Amino acid sequence: xxxxxxxxxxxxxxxxxxxxxxxxxxxxxxxxxxxxxxxxxxxxxxxxxxxxxxxxxxxxxxxxxxxxxxxxxxxxxxxxxxxxxxxxxxxxxxxxxxxxxxxxxxxxxxxxxxxxxxxxxxxxxxxxxxxxxxxxxxxxxxxxxxxxxxxxxxxxxxxxxxxxxxxxxxxxxxxxxxxxxxxxxxxxxxxxxxxxxxxxxxxxxxxxxxxxxxxxxxxxxxxxxxxxxxxxxxxxxxxxxxxxxxxxxxxxxxxxxxxxxxxxxxxxxxxxxxxxxxxxxxxxxxxxxxxxxxxxxxxxxxxxxxxxxxxxxxxxxxxxxxxxxxxxxxxxxxxxxxxxxxxxxxxxxxxxxxxxxxxxxxxxxxxxxxxxxxxxxxxxx
Amino acid sequence: xxxxxxxxxxxxxxxxxxxxxxxxxxxxxxxxxxxxxxxxxxxxxxxxxxxxxxxxxxxxxxxxxxxxxxxxxxxxxxxxxxxxxxxxxxxxxxxxxxxxxxxxxxxxxxxxxxxxxxxxxxxxxxxxxxx
Numbered sequence: 413x414x415x416x417x418x419x420x421x422x423x424x425x426x427x428x429x430x431x432x433x434x435x436x437x438x439x440x441x442x443x444x445x446x447x448x449x450x451x452x453x454x455x456x457x458x459x460x461x462x463x464x465x466x467x468x469x470x471x472x473x474x475x476x477x478x479x480x481x482x483x484x485x486x487x488x489x490x491x492x493x494x495x496x497x498x499x500x501x502x503x504x505x506x507x508x509x510x511x512x513x514x515x516x517x518x519x520x521x522x523x524x525x526x527x528x529x530x531x532x533x534x535x536x537x538x539x540x541x542x543x544x545x546x547x548x549x550x551x552x553x554x555x556x557x558x559x560x561x562x563x564x565x566x567x568x569x570x571x572x573x574x575x576x577x578x579x580x581x582x583x584x585x586x587x588x589x590x591x592x593x594x595x596x597x598x599x600x601x602x603x604x605x606x607x608x609x610x611x612x613x614x615x616x617x618x619x620x621x622x623x624x625x626x627x628x629x630x631x632x633x634x635x636x637x638x639x640x641x642x643x644x645x646x647x648x649x650x651x652x653x654x655x656x657x658x659x660x661x662x663x664x665x666x667x668x669x670x671x672x673x674x675x676x677x678x679x680x681x682x683x684x685x686x687x688x689x690x691x692x693x694x695x696x697x698x699x700x701x702x703x704x705x706x707x708x709x710x711x712x713x714x715x716x717x718x719x720x721x722x723x724x725x726x727x728x729x730x731x732x733x734x735x736x737x738x739x740x741x742x743x744x745x746x747x748x749x750x751x752x753x754x755x756x757x758x759x760x761x762x763x764x765x766x767x768x769x770x771x772x773x774x775x776x777x778x779x780x781x782x783x784x785x786x787x788x789x790x791x792x793x
Numbered sequence: 794x795x796x797x798x799x800x801x802x803x804x805x806x807x808x809x810x811x812x813x814x815x816x817x818x819x820x821x822x823x824x825x826x827x828x829x830x831x832x833x834x835x836x837x838x839x840x841x842x843x844x845x846x847x848x849x850x851x852x853x854x855x856x857x858x859x860x861x862x863x864x865x866x867x868x869x870x871x872x873x874x875x876x877x878x879x880x881x882x883x884x885x886x887x888x889x890x891x892x893x894x895x896x897x898x899x900x901x902x903x904x905x906x907x908x909x910x911x912x913x914x915x916x917x918x919x920x921x922x923x924x
Contacts, residue, residue, distance in 0.1 A: 450911035458922070623837045623885025641860040642812075706813065706855060706862060708839075719842040719853065732842035734889070739839075742887060 414443050420756065422451045427525075427760070429767040433744070437753060445748045447741065452767050460731045465491055465698065466565060468728065473561050475733070476766055478518045480559045481510050482711035487731070488563040489644065490707030490720040495565070497696040501646070503567035506692065508645045508683045509580075510554060510562045511709075512676040516546045516587070517558075518712035519669045519676075522764045523594065526666060529761045530607040535597070542590040545583045552576055567693030577684050584677050591673045598666055608662035612747040612759030615660055622742040626714020628763055631668045632660035638710035650682045662762035669764075698726055711736055713764055737766045796833040796863075800826060804865070815864045820852075823867050824877045830856060831882045835863060838879070841889040843897040845924040850874055850897050875900040896922040 414436035422430035430451035436444040456475055460468045469491070473484040485507055492499060520543040527535025547557045553572055554560040562568050572580075598604055614624070619632045629636045635654045639647040655671040657664035700722040707718045714736030721730040740763055747759045797806075797814060803826050804818035818826050839862075840855040849868045856863040869876055878901045880886050890901045891910040898920030901907060909916060 448910075450909075450913075453911060620836060621884050623839070623883070643860075704808075704815075706864065708862075715839065717840045717855065719840060719855065721844060730842070730844045732840060734840035738888065739885065742885060 414438055418753065424757075427765065427767070429765070431765065431767050433748075433756075433760075435748070435753065435756065440752050440754070442748050442751050442753060442756065445745050447744055449741070449767060457731055457733060460728055462727065464726050465700070465722075465728065466726075468731075469563055469565065470561055472733075473559055473563075475735075477558050478521060478766060479514070479711045479713065479716070479735075481507075481514045481562060482709055482716055483733075484561065484563045485511060485645075486707050486709040486711075486716050486718050487720070488565060489709070490705045490718050491565055492696075493705040493707060494700060494703050494720060494722050495696045495698070497566055497694060499567050500691040500694055502571075502687065502690045503692050504645045505683050505686050506553070506568045506570075506572055507563060508647070508650075509572070509680050510550065510560055511645070512680045512683070513546050513550050513553075514560070515676045515712045516673055516680075517543055517550070518764075519673050520546065522669060522761075523598075523666070525761055526608075526662075526758070527604075529757045530604065532601075532603060535594075535604075538590075538594065538597075542587060542594070545587040545590070549580045549583045552579060564693065565698070566696045567691070571692050572684075572687055577687060581681065581684060584681060588674070588677050591670065591677070595670045598670060604666075605663065607755075607758055608666060608762065609659075610661050610663075611751060611755050612662045612762050613660050614743050614746050618743065618746050619660075622746075623739055624714075624743055625736050625739045626711070626764075627665055627668045627672065628740050628743065629714065630655060631657045631664040633658045636715070638708050638715050642708055644709060646683065646686070647679075649686070650679050652679050662758055665762045665764075700724060700726060713737055713766055714739065735766070737764075740765065796829060796835070799829050799833075800865075803829075807866075812860050813862045813864065815866065817866050817868070820867045820869050820876055823865075823879075826865065827854075827877075827879050827882055830863065830865075834858065835861075836883065838883045838886045838889065841886060841893050843893050843899070843922065845871075845897060845922065847924060850899060850923075852876060852893065852897075852899065854879070869899060874898060875902055877901075878903040878905075880904055896920055898923055 416437045418435045420433040420435050422432045432448045434446040435442050469484050469488050472487040473480045475483045520539045524536040524539030551557050554562045614632050616633045619629045619634045633656055635656050637654045652675045655668050657668050702723050704721040709716050717734045719732040723729045800816055803822045804816045807817055808815035835856050835858045837857045839857045842853040844851045849870055852867045854865045894901050895909050895912050
């Protein structure tokens with residue numbers, strides 16, 4: 413038996429999102445972990461079955477505020493597979509740009525949260541200040557700071573004119589220097605090192621066995637990246653490297669994400685140079701048949717995978733979403749066991765969990781299933 | 794590929810695309826089939842989808858090796874829905890099987906820790922995604 417069980421959450425100091433952990437302790441050391449999720453049910457998979465394909469893209473964009481365009485790109489890509497439609501090159505470029513800018517906002521937000529966890533609030537402030545350069549660029553391109561909704565079936569919603577390219581490039585130039593400074597800060601600051609080096613280790617074998625994804629996998633030396641394996645959008649034409657680290661601790665995960673920010677800046681700049689005048693949308697005939705498709709993208713937190721099934725109506729018969737945090741939850745045991753209780757928030761935050769994405773499935777009220785209508789959703793935020 | 798030949802003995806290919814193969818496998822054979830898959834070096838389960846088509850529950854395993862996607866569709870009868878666990882071979886399927894079990898009412902035989910994932914522990918009623 414363990415000495416003590418500490419309930420951690422659902423509302424707790426590590427994350428603004430709800431997850432409940434049961435930490436079994438002996439003294440200060442965590443010996444076992446049990447977790448429960450589901451506090452954030454939004455009923456999205458079932459809601460999608462009640463919605464037109466053309467509307468449901470915008471619903472998937474609202475699964476999560478930070479990986480909004482990852483979700484909608486993945487879903488749209490799946491629908492385009494079902495319809496057998498090829499999108500124009502320019503639309504692919506614009507999708508890639510928004511996707512990479514979103515990765516930048518996500519990683520900056522994460523770094524800020526890490527700073528906050530270890531009591532280094534200046535880092536939090538710095539990250540959120542620098543994040544504005546990306547949000548400004550996203551607002552310029554899509555018209556929105558978060559939940560960009562740039563994708564529509566067959567292409568994108570808005571074009572990027574030449575004067576916009578200049579402004580975005582300027583923002584990226586400033587941001588690169590800022591991220592450079594953040595990188596130096598992380599590598600040199602003794603406080604960050606003391607709280608993260610050797611904390612929350614996952615080794616390479618566990619990553620492969622537990623099917624972990626994204627920066628968590630890459631920080632343990634597994635170069636698993638859908639941008640490289642699937643070559644979706646225009647990633648095949650762009651030059652980028654997959655950042656990996658060997659140590660698999662919280663520090664390695666921080667380094668991976670910071671260096672990925674440089675890669676994202678490089679990718680966005682390359683993509684901006686490829687923009688040429690042309691179509692941004694091929695309008696497809698929206699006739700669906702009984703078909704199924706699978707679509708994958710590399711979201712900021714790792715592999716995101718959608719299974720979409722259509723029938724002869726214009727609504728999906730089934731959408732199954734497997735989000736990256738869902739996959740990474742499996743490593744909580746490995747990451748937290750053996751640590752001090754005080755290190756739990758940092759280790760947990762170092763995984764960059766996004767529970768909005770994880771909890772989505774079906775709404776159940778008073779033991780009865782309920783199909784949600786759009787009007788209901790408007791009433792319940 | 795050797796694995797594909799092996800799987801063709803146990804099931805039927807119903808769709809083939811670039812880097813994707815879709816199989817139908819009888820549910821009684823899933824244990825053997827998964828062993829072949831595991832032995833061939835595919836160790837990543839990316840997702841497990843379930844769909845109630847009215848007559849039966851279709852369980853679809855999405856297994857991944859780099860850019861190759863192997864999809865195994867296993868139709869499970871609705872009245873006695875149960876299926877062998879794959880968590881013993883693929884520990885990454887732990888949560889996916891729990892979700893499949895609670896949402897579509899399929900009993901996972903041999904799951905190391907059966908129970909609810911998203912639904913409350915005391916939830917009683919029809920599995921939410923059954924039609």
